[in-house]
Amino acid sequence: MFLSLTLCALLIEAAFGYPNAIFRRIGHPVTWIGRLITTLDHLLGGEKSILRGRACGLLALGLIIALPVGITIAAQILLHHFMPRGLCLSLEALCASTLIAQRALHDHVRAVLTGLKQGGLAGGRRAVSQIVGRDPETLDSAGIVRAAIESLSENFSDGVVAPVFWLAVFGLPGAVAYKAINTADSMIGHLSPRYRDFGRAAALCDDCVNIPASRLTALWLCLAALFPGGSVRGAIGAIRRDAARHRSPNAGWPEAAMAGALALRLAGPRQYDGVVVADSWMGNGRDDAGQQDLARALRLYRLGCLIQAICLLGLLTGVNV
Structure with missing residues (x-):
């Protein structure tokens, strides 16, 4: 396992994130993968029979995974051939940190809290529109808070725990492969007429690779709920009762854990582009979420990230003993 690499990457990302100056200059690994997906969509997508689609x-998914992973492995071989081991680890950790979004996720969700405090309903709607796809104009203050907490919960799994898990198990190529699959799912893995068949492989693969992370995320949130401000009993109860009722096989785990820990109701019916999506409620608490609930959710998230890092350190210590 690549525990040292993973822990170093987590620490780098927590300290520095992904600087905006670098993003403006060269983009981000996800945007590079996104351009590959767009190209393959134009070449291979479009109206086809079910089987051909x-x-x-x-085929597109195979290329989306193979090309970035192949480039990563080739770069690693060159680095290890020409550079000392310690420098290679540092460079790999720096690259791996770009695939983890713990700091960026925290900042984007905190911006919703800041928007509500400083700009009221309009400010909250502007901020939450940056992190969720639902219609912001249909959301009241409680709806904005619930949407932000749901995004925090689900992206804790997809954007933080999952890349960390695959990085720890398979090293940098594992994290790159996960990011390629997850990006493909977000771009082509939905049920629109164009992507119902073409994006099917991406959606199914993303569901599979997120199974370990979604359960781990729920565990980190349950452990975080042991501290003041959360309810571990509520988190466990919500997971057992509601996680499997979510339309996603994975998103229900972190959302239910967060809802139960905060004594809230999350998910439920939502509106996207004028269409109401009927989803099950996660948790059986209040649905009149307020700004203090969003602050509590951010605290649980920070504790969950810390618990994850401590567990990695514990595993690393145990391996080295």
Whole structure:
């Protein structure tokens, strides 16, 4: 396992994030993968029979994974051939840190809290529109807070725990492969007429690779709920009762854990582009979430990130003993 690499990457990302100056100059690994996906979509996507559409989608997914992973492995071989081991680890950790979004996620969700405090309903709607796809104009203050907490919960799994897990198990190529799959799912893995068949492989693969992380995220949130401000009993109860009822096989775990820990109701019916999506409620608490609930959710998230880092350190210590 690549525990030293993973812990170093987490610490780098927590300290520095991904600087905006670098993003403006060269973009981000996810945007590079996104351009590859767009190119393959133009080449292989479009109206086709069900069988051909699925075959083209499977081919596209294979290329979406193989090309970034192949480049990563080739770069690693060159680095290890020409550079000392310690410098290689540092460079790999720096690259791996760009695939983890713990600081960026915290900052984006905290911006919603700041928007509500400083700009009221309009400010909250502007901020939450940056992190969720639902119609912001339909959200009242409680709806904005619930949307931000739901995004925090789900992206804790997809954006933080999952890349950390695959990085720890398979090293940098594992994290790159995960990011490629997850980006493909977000771009082509939905049920629109264009992508229902072409994006099927990406959606199914993303569901599979997120299974470990979604359960781990729920565990980190349950452990975080042991501290003041959360309810571990509520988190465990919500997971057992509600996680499997979510339309996603994975998102229900962190959302239910967060809802139960905060004694809230999350998810439920939501509106996207004028269409109401009927989803099950996660948790059986209040739905009149307020700014203090968003602050508590951010605290649980920070504790969850800390618990994850401590567990990695514990594993690393145990391996080295």
